[in-house]
Amino acid sequence: MTRDAWIAAYHGYIDCLNRQEWEKLGEHVHEEASHNGSPLGLAGYRAMLEGDFRAIPDLRFNIAHLVAEPEHIAARLSFDCTPVGKLFGLPVNGRRVQFTEHVFYRYEQGLIAEVHSLIDTTAIAAQL
Template identity: 60%
Template sequence: MTGTELTDRYRGYITCLNSQNWPELGRFVDVEVHYNDQRVGLEGYRRMLEEDFRAIPDLRFNIDLLIAEPPRVACRLRFDCTPAGMLFGFPVNGRRVAFSENVFYEFQNGKIRHVWSVIDKAAVGAQLQYP
């Protein structure tokens, strides 16, 4: 895939997430997907995302920065949301918070095979005034 094809594919994946179109997730994510070096598989990955949306009903993935160097994509995602209860160990309880995630993907045969994610959890704590 070219860089343009890869970014288009990634944007389709983000649209799939934001619409919670779980039956289509397999079009973008490999059945053997690994998340932070742990094999979770497509079903485990889907369960993780579904749980994220349960915990954060207004969750929306917003692309802030997107770079593609085939077969990899690097993205800075921004979130501005109101988690229902706990988030990253902080009692958010319906308060609006904003944070970012720096995430790297490796594609294989047009699908996401590896995901490495780093979330700015300290930003949430700072907004809630927790050190």
């Protein structure tokens, strides 16, 4: 795949998340995917994302920066949302917060196989 094809594939993944098209997640995520070193598999990865949307009903993934070096993607994602309860252990409880996530992906066979994520919880805490 070309660099542009990797970028297009990543945009397709983000669109899948934002539309919550969980039945299509396997078109983007490897059956044996891991997140921050934990082997979740596709089913566990999907369950994690579904939980994120339950905790944050207005969750929307916005790509702020994107770097593609096949077979890796690095992205800075931005969020402007209203979690319903605690978020990352912080008592957000329906308040609107803005924060970023730095996430690194490794692809295998054209699918996301590893995800390493760091969320700016300090920014969230500062808004509470």
